Amino acid sequence: MPAPIRLRELIRTIRTARTQAxxxxxxxxxxxxxxxxxxxxxxTYRCRNVAKLLYMHMLGYPAHFGQLxxxxxxxxxxxxxxxxxxxxxxxxxxxxxDVHLLMTNCIKNDLNHSTQYVQGLALCTLGCMGSSEMCRxxxxxxxxxxxxxxxxLRKKAALCAVHVIRKVPELMEMFLPATKxxxxxxxxxVLHTSVVLLTEMCERSPDMLAHFRKxxxxxxxxILGRNDDDSSEAMNDxxxxxxxxxxxxxxxxxxILYETVLTIMDIKSESGLRVLxxxxxxxxxxNNDKNIRYVALTSLLKTVQTDHNAVQRHRSxxxxxxxxxxxxxxxxxxxxxxxxxxxxxxxxxMKELLYFLDSCEPExxxxxxxxxxxAAEKYAPSKRWHIDTIMxxxxxxxxxxxxxxxxxxxQLITNSVEMHAYTVQRLYKAILGDYSxxxxxxxxxxxxxxxxxxxxxxxxxxxxxxxxxxxxxxxILESVLISxxxxxxxxxxxxxxxxxxxxxFTCTVNRIKKVVSIYGSSIDxxxxxxxxxxxxxxxxxxxMRSALLERMPVMEKVTTNGPTEIVxxxxxxxxxxxxxxxxxxxxxxxxxxxxxxxxxxxxxITPVIPTAPTSKxxxxxxxxxxxxxxxxxxxxxxxxxxxxxxxxxxQPPFLLDGLSSQPLFNDITTGIPSITAYSxxxxxxxxxxxxxxxxxxxxxxxxxxxxxxxxDMTDFVFQAAVPKTFQLQLLSPSSSIxxxxxxxxxxxxxxxxxxxxxxxxxxxxxxxxxxxxxxQDLAEVNNFPPQSWQ
Amino acid sequence: MGLxxxxxxxxxxxxxxxxxxxxxNRAGKTRLAKWYMQFDDDEKxxxxxxxxxxxxxxxxxHTNFVEFRNFxxxxxxxxxxxxxxxxxxxxxxxxxxxxxxxxxxxxxxxFHNVCELDLVFNFYKxxxxxxxxxxxGEIRETSQTKVLKQLLMLQSLE
Numbered sequence: 001m002p003a004p005i006r007l008r009e010l011i012r013t014i015r016t017a018r019t020q021a022x023x024x025x026x027x028x029x030x031x032x033x034x035x036x037x038x039x040x041x042x043x044t045y046r047c048r049n050v051a052k053l054l055y056m057h058m059l060g061y062p063a064h065f066g067q068l069x070x071x072x073x074x075x076x077x078x079x080x081x082x083x084x085x086x087x088x089x090x091x092x093x094x095x096x097x098d099v100h101l102l103m104t105n106c107i108k109n110d111l112n113h114s115t116q117y118v119q120g121l122a123l124c125t126l127g128c129m130g131s132s133e134m135c136r137x138x139x140x141x142x143x144x145x146x147x148x149x150x151x152x153l154r155k156k157a158a159l160c161a162v163h164v165i166r167k168v169p170e171l172m173e174m175f176l177p178a179t180k181x182x183x184x185x186x187x188x189x190v191l192h193t194s195v196v197l198l199t200e201m202c203e204r205s206p207d208m209l210a211h212f213r214k215x216x217x218x219x220x221x222x223i224l225g226r227n228d229d230d231s232s233e234a235m236n237d238x239x240x241x242x243x244x245x246x247x248x249x250x251x252x253x254x255x256i257l258y259e260t261v262l263t264i265m266d267i268k269s270e271s272g273l274r275v276l277x278x279x280x281x282x283x284x285x286x287n288n289d290k291n292i293r294y295v296a297l298t299s300l301l302k303t304v305q306t307d308h309n310a311v312q313r314h315r316s317x318x319x320x321x322x323x324x325x326x327x328x329x330x331x332x333x334x335x336x337x338x339x340x341x342x343x344x345x346x347x348x349x350m351k352e353l354l355y356f357l358d359s360c361e362p363e364x365x366x367x368x369x370x371x372x373x374x375a376a377e378k379y380a381p382s383k384r385w386h387i388d389t390i391m392x393x394x395x396x397x398x399x400x401x402x403x404x405x406x407x408x409x410x411q412l413i414t415n416s417v418e419m420h421a422y423t424v425q426r427l428y429k430a431i432l433g434d435y436s437x438x439x440x441x442x443x444x445x446x447x448x449x450x451x452x453x454x455x456x457x458x459x460x461x462x463x464x465x466x467x468x469x470x471x472x473x474x475x476i477l478e479s480v481l482i483s484x485x486x487x488x489x490x491x492x493x494x495x496x497x498x499x500x501x502x503x504x505f506t507c508t509v510n511r512i513k514k515v516v517s518i519y520g521s522s523i524d525x526x527x528x529x530x531x532x533x534x535x536x537x538x539x540x541x542x543x544m545r546s547a548l549l550e551r552m553p554v555m556e557k558v559t560t561n562g563p564t565e566i567v568x569x570x571x572x573x574x575x576x577x578x579x580x581x582x583x584x585x586x587x588x589x590x591x592x593x594x595x596x597x598x599x600x601x602x603x604x605i606t607p608v609i610p611t612a613p614t615s616k617x618x619x620x621x622x623x624x625x626x627x628x629x630x631x632x633x634x635x636x637x638x639x640x641x642x643x644x645x646x647x648x649x650x651q652p653p654f655l656l657d658g659l660s661s662q663p664l665f666n667d668i669t670t671g672i673p674s675i676t677a678y679s680x681x682x683x684x685x686x687x688x689x690x691x692x693x694x695x696x697x698x699x700x701x702x703x704x705x706x707x708x709x710x711x712d713m714t715d716f717v718f719q720a721a722v723p724k725t726f727q728l729q730l731l732s733p734s735s736s737i738x739x740x741x742x743x744x745x746x747x748x749x750x751x752x753x754x755x756x757x758x759x760x761x762x763x764x765x766x767x768x769x770x771x772x773x774x775x776q777d778l779a780e781v782n783n784f785p786p787q788s789w790q
Numbered sequence: 791m792g793l794x795x796x797x798x799x800x801x802x803x804x805x806x807x808x809x810x811x812x813x814x815n816r817a818g819k820t821r822l823a824k825w826y827m828q829f830d831d832d833e834k835x836x837x838x839x840x841x842x843x844x845x846x847x848x849x850x851x852h853t854n855f856v857e858f859r860n861f862x863x864x865x866x867x868x869x870x871x872x873x874x875x876x877x878x879x880x881x882x883x884x885x886x887x888x889x890x891x892x893x894x895x896x897x898x899x900x901f902h903n904v905c906e907l908d909l910v911f912n913f914y915k916x917x918x919x920x921x922x923x924x925x926x927g928e929i930r931e932t933s934q935t936k937v938l939k940q941l942l943m944l945q946s947l948e
Contacts, residue, residue, distance in 0.1 A: 127926040163926035255884035294853040325851040
């Protein structure tokens with residue numbers, strides 16, 4: 001067989017391949033050659049062949065048939081062979097193949113080799129891929145090498161020991177004596193690696209901490225000082241020294257400083273030191289290198305909760321980072337800015353944040369908008385400012401705001417009564433130019449519908465009132481309706497707004513009627529329904545119209561968590577005048593009543609139809625529902641928290657009473673004696689009783705099934721039946737296996753309703769598997785104590 | 791630019807520091823892959839592809855740190871090669887950045903103005919350099935002079 005080609009040749013040949021297929025072909029050919037060469041057991045060329053194999057492996061081709069060859073190379077005496085052999089071992093072998101154990105002996109010999117390079121190779125391999133068995137076998141050798149006079153080897157041995165400890169933590173003690181000496185090293189490299197070793201040990205075992213109290217090395221300090229006040233104090237001076245003396249002109253210095261900062265943050269340092277750390281971070285923020293700015297922002301984000309004031313001082317620098325080019329820096333800066341907003345700096349910060357919102361990438365806009373809303377809500381200095389801010393957000397990033405921003409804003413506006421005129425004017429001006437941003441248009445439409453009269457009468461105090469006619473207002477609303485950009489929801493808003501204006505405007509009622517009737521045949525079902533209903537309002541129910549379309553009252557907020565869902569409890573209510581209305585003649589057919597309800601609900605805010613009638617605080621909505629009779633409200637999308645007594649639950653009422661949130665059971669000493677209801681074939685069932693506090697007809701029985709035989713009873717099912725005058729409810733059992741030798745029980749709860757206070761009787765049926773056969777039994781329980789049912 | 795004072799580059803801590811070191815070119819070909827953690831072959835391949843995808847889309851105005859799965863990748867681009875080190879999220883980014891630069895400088899010295907082809911044809915030597923500077927997932931040697939001396943000695947044995 002001709003001599004196998006050299007590695008360089010192979011590489012060159014493969015690189016000339018122009019397609020993937022060509023390359024694959026070459027590789028396969030070469031692999032075949034290598035395989036036959038391996039079969040010939042040729043020592044001279046093995047090294048070359050394995051090297052080629054490794055190259056092909058790096059390209060992504062399978063090379064595992066070379067594993068044994070690597071072992072042979074390791075066992076060879078030539079250094080070059082060993083080197084390729086170990087490299088191959090590290091690349092091709094891993095713990096999961098048994099082959100690697102064969103290496104153990106070779107490594108052991110090599111660890112004791114005369115040449116330090118061979119020893120180094122062995123240590124390296126062991127340190128990178130030694131399995132736990134190998135580590136156990138070879139730990140002794142490694143430990144010996146820790147004490148050798150050769151510093152090169154000591155370094156490698158130290159890190160190898162780290163790997164050993166990671167794999168087999170129990171061996172840590174073995175290395176302890178050696179490491180004590182390592183700490184007094186003069187050789188810096190060795191010192192470094194031994195610190196690594198020590199830290200690894202310390203992290204794993206807190207007892208080691210006592211040994212190393214005086215050690216003055218940065219990272220180690222951090223771990224030591226984590227929860228220990230004494231060592232923290234000792235460290236304060238050192239850290240301060242390091243922090244001030246390290247020069248920062250090179251990145252190396254920055255890395256050290258950064259490590260120092262991290263250490264200071266982790267240990268219980270005094271506040272002066274922490275401020276120093278934060279100032280270092282602040283200086284980092286001004287650095288030209290974006291990497292340094294990034295790590296500074298990340299760390300500041302972590303500390304802003306605890307050291308808020310110190311971080312505040314760097315606020316302007318942080319805000320400047322908002323204009324950075326790198327996306328991840330901008331994101332960190334944005335998060336940090338929101339964390340720093342407070343009542344004092346809200347105006348300035350908001351200006352910057354709004355500017356950021358204008359110019360940032362789309363992926364940020366949603367988060368930024370939500371953040372701004374939150375901050376504005378918490379710290380708004382005045383209502384006008386709040387409304388202005390929200391409007392600004394809507395105009396700049398209107399399409400990115402979250403869906404719940406619209407109802408929040410509407411609620412905010414409603415509650416700022418004195419700002420109505422100003423708000424509606426600004427909103428009108430905003431959509432006059434551009435009505436493509438849906439949230440903005442929705443809010444504007446709603447407001448115009450509500451406060452259109454203020455708009456046309458020019459009542460604004462806050463700024464120059466504009467002259468608007470009713471027709472102009474209707475023009476804009478109609479354009480919204482027609483526009484292709486408006487979504488169905490927006491159109492709904494617009495239509496309802498137009499309708500509302502029929503009671504606020506004086507001269508354009510006919511126009512409104514016309515618009516509404518046109519949409520009665522719209523393809524959009526939602527719009528069509530509304531239009532039809534509003535038409536009906538004009539025709540049959542004109543007497544109700546003005547009352548129905550009255551101004552909305554101030555809404556109560558249920559949850560105040562910023563842009564979370566606000567439950568509109570009485571948002572859909574109509575004010576008092578409704579009570580004086582004459583009740584509609586005769587019982588309303590359900591569908592029409594639903595229509596009316598829909599009108600009142602007016603899907604303006606959130607499509608919530610209050611399903612909670614009487615139990616809510618006396619709201620006119622409740623009365624209205626009463627007026628309309630007992631309508632089945634299950635069809636309505638309900639976001640309101642329905643209290644327990646919603647009418648359509650079909651369970652027997654007593655269970656609901658029993659299910660009140662307070663614990664049904666009073667304390668254990670109820671005084672009702674328990675009974676053994678059944679005892680046969682080793683199975684015993686006991687009943688314990690409790691009476692409900694809230695409902696005297698309810699008795700709660702807890703059964704406990706126990707098994708005194710030597711085999712478990714499986715698939716245990718307990719069933720019970722009571723006479724017709726009683727009602728029974730069986731809750732689910734704790735398990736279906738009754739363990740043998742009374743080692744455990746199955747518990748199950750039965751609720752019995754006994755309104756006629758008759759004597760309690762019960763028939764029970766038990767089915768279970770025992771000793772391999774299915775068992776079944778029926779029994780009657782008659783020995784209920786009188787206190788359980790009287 | 792060796793770091794000379796003691797302890798200035800400590801990287802220790804509970805658990806593995808470096809998960810793997812990768813050298814890839816822009817096209818995605820791996821020039822070196824050193825793994826300090828156990829992975830299956832197909833996992834390794836997947837990781838390589840993911841790293842390539844994440845790192846090649848970034849340009850000069852991005853930072854050199856990328857969040858990757860539940861780790862972090864510190865990378866640096868030299869001509870057409872990306873040198874990537876995968877570490878824990880809590881590690882010191884700047885220090886590993888230094889380590890990469892240190893490593894590249896050693897390669898440069900050793901191969902006399904190193905280029906990608908040098909790494910291709912002498913891949914086994916590159917592994918030796920890696921093993922001299924990193925071991926068991928930790929930074930082992932930071933002094934360039936020492937490493938170069940070692941490497942020249944090893945070369946003389948061939």
